[in-house]
Amino acid sequence: MNYKLRSNTIAKAATDFDLSKVTVKKYMKISALEIQKLNTPRNYKKRRSIRNDYLNIIFKMMCDGLTDSVIYSYIVTHGI
Numbered sequence: 908m909n910y911k912l913r914s915n916t917i918a919k920a921a922t923d924f925d926l927s928k929v930t931v932k933k934y935m936k937i938s939a940l941e942i943q944k945l946n947t948p949r950n951y952k953k954r955r956s957i958r959n960d961y962l963n964i965i966f967k968m969m970c971d972g973l974t975d976s977v978i979y980s981y982i983v984t985h986g987i
Contacts, residue, residue, distance in 0.1 A: 917931050917932055917935070920935075957986070961982055961985075961986075964981075964982075965978055965982070968981065
C-alpha cells in the first residue's frame with residue numbers, strides 16, 4: 908500500500924501494522940538515506956563484566972560437549 912503523511916492514512920497504517928500513530932509518523936518521515944543506514948550494524952562499545960573472564964572457558968566447554976549443568980557448576984565453584 909502507498910501511504911501519505913496525513914492523519915487518516917497514519918491511522919490506517921497504524922492499524923494495518925499494529926503500531927502507534929506516533930511510531931508510524933516517525934517512520935514515514937525517515938529519509939531514504941536514513942533507511943539505508945539502518946542496514947549497516949553499529950559497533951557499540953562492549954561492556955565490561957565479571958562474566959567476560961569466563962566466556963572463553965564456557966565456549967570451550969560447550970565445544971567439548973559438556974552439559975549445561977556441568978558448565979554451570981564449574982562457573983559457580985570458580986567465582987560467579
